[in-house]
Amino acid sequence: MKNSFFNPICLRMALIMIKEIEIDEELYEYNNKIAAVNREKFKAKGVYALNVMGSPGSGKTTLLENILPKLQKQLRIAVIEGDIATQNDALRIQKTGVAAVQINTDGGCHLDAKMIENQLEKLDLDSLDLLIIENVGNLVCPAEFDLGEDLLMVVLSVAEGEDKPLKYPLAFLNAGAAVLTKTDLLPYVDANIDTMKQYITGIHPQIEIFETGKKDGVYHADELIRFIIAQADLKKIR
Numbered sequence: 001m002k003n004s005f006f007n008p009i010c011l012r013m014a015l016i017m018i019k020e021i022e023i024d025e026e027l028y029e030y031n032n033k034i035a036a037v038n039r040e041k042f043k044a045k046g047v048y049a050l051n052v053m054g055s056p057g058s059g060k061t062t063l064l065e066n067i068l069p070k071l072q073k074q075l076r077i078a079v080i081e082g083d084i085a086t087q088n089d090a091l092r093i094q095k096t097g098v099a100a101v102q103i104n105t106d107g108g109c110h111l112d113a114k115m116i117e118n119q120l121e122k123l124d125l126d127s128l129d130l131l132i133i134e135n136v137g138n139l140v141c142p143a144e145f146d147l148g149e150d151l152l153m154v155v156l157s158v159a160e161g162e163d164k165p166l167k168y169p170l171a172f173l174n175a176g177a178a179v180l181t182k183t184d185l186l187p188y189v190d191a192n193i194d195t196m197k198q199y200i201t202g203i204h205p206q207i208e209i210f211e212t213g214k215k216d217g218v219y220h221a222d223e224l225i226r227f228i229i230a231q232a233d234l235k236k237i238r
Contacts, residue, residue, distance in 0.1 A: 031145055034113035038120065038148025045125040048232035049133065051147050053171065054155030055164075056137035059181035061089045063155060063212060064134065066219040067228070068096040075129040075232050080119050082111040082136045089134065099123075110141035113148055130232045139168040143175075150235065151175075157182040159189050162196040165203055172203045179224060183213030 042049045054060045064079065071077060079100040081090040090102035101122055103115050116133065123131070133149065135142040143152070154175045156164055159182055165172050172178060178200050186193060197209055210224040 028144075031113045034117055035146040035148040038113055038116055039150075041120065041125060042131070042148060042150065045128070046236045047125050047128050047131050048228075048235040049131045049147070049149040049151075050228065051133045051135060051142075051149035051152045052155060053135040053139070053142040053152065053175075054137065054157075055139045055160065058137070058155045058157045058160065059212075060134050060137070060155045061092055063179065063181060063221065064132065065092060065096055066212075067221050067225050068093070068098050070225050071130065071228060072096075072098055074229055076127055077130045077132065078123050078128050080111075080116065080131065080133045082115075082134060084108070084136060105136060109136055109138045110145050111135050111147060112145050116147045129236065130228070139164075139171045143168075143171040143173075151177060151231065153177040153179060155179045155181055156196075157185075158191045158193055158196065159185050160191075162191040162193075162199065165196065165199040169203045172200050172207065175204065175207060177208040177210065177227070179210045179212055179221075181212050183211050184215060185213070 038049075052060055052064070068077065068079075077098050079090075079093045079098055080103060081093060081100055082103045082105065083089055084105055084107060086104070087102045090100040093100035101119050103111060103119060105111070105115075111133065133147060139154075152175045154171050154177070156178060158180055180193060180196065183193065193211070200207060200209060208227060210221070210227065212219065212221040212224060214220070
């Protein structure tokens with residue numbers, strides 16, 4: 001039997017894998033360079049950039065719809081919406097009175113730093129305190145691409161299951177904050193929110209965790225709102 005190491009097919013497969021690794025490394029390096037440029041732009045203008053990621057249906061856009069009216073009482077805000085297709089989420093955000101631009105990735109599972117750089121040309125950073133980037137619905141790819149943000153925030157609904165952080169640890173490891181949404185559904189789903197929090201802090205002990213949900217028809221997210229305002233104000237001081 002011939003040694004598989006010298007098998008032409010195996011050798012070709014190995015070369016393809018090496019090439020793919022090289023391309024991936026070049027892609028991340030290129031992205032990180034542009035992310036650094038974006039970060040410097042935000043720093044120079046005192047704009048706090050928040051990258052919001054979460055799986056489809058986690059409640060990212062609904063969260064923004066409910067916190068933006070309170071945030072904009074103290075902060076000047078713009079939103080960049082990322083989706084595979086449609087302008088739906090940008091239109092939803094615009095109804096809150098906050099300026100929003102849409103990025104459609106046409107199949108891409110995440111936003112990258114170049115996409116953000118292109119959208120910054122449409123925004124007047126001098127007139128902003130806070131830029132919120134709602135990433136494409138995904139708990140994998142967005143965690144791997146730096147956009148130049150100050151904070152990566154993961155949105156996770158209690159309906160997704162308490163073990164979701166264990167299945168997607170990189171998302172929480174790279175994040176500075178986690179928002180547990182739809183807490184009003186806890187009586188109806190098989191999830192323990194304390195266990196969910198323990199899993200999250202087990203991955204990232206320093207992460208900030210917030211709970212949001214409706215009670216008596218009112219969306220509650222006051223702690224998160226205060227946190228975002230404080231972070232944006234701190235960026236201005238620096």
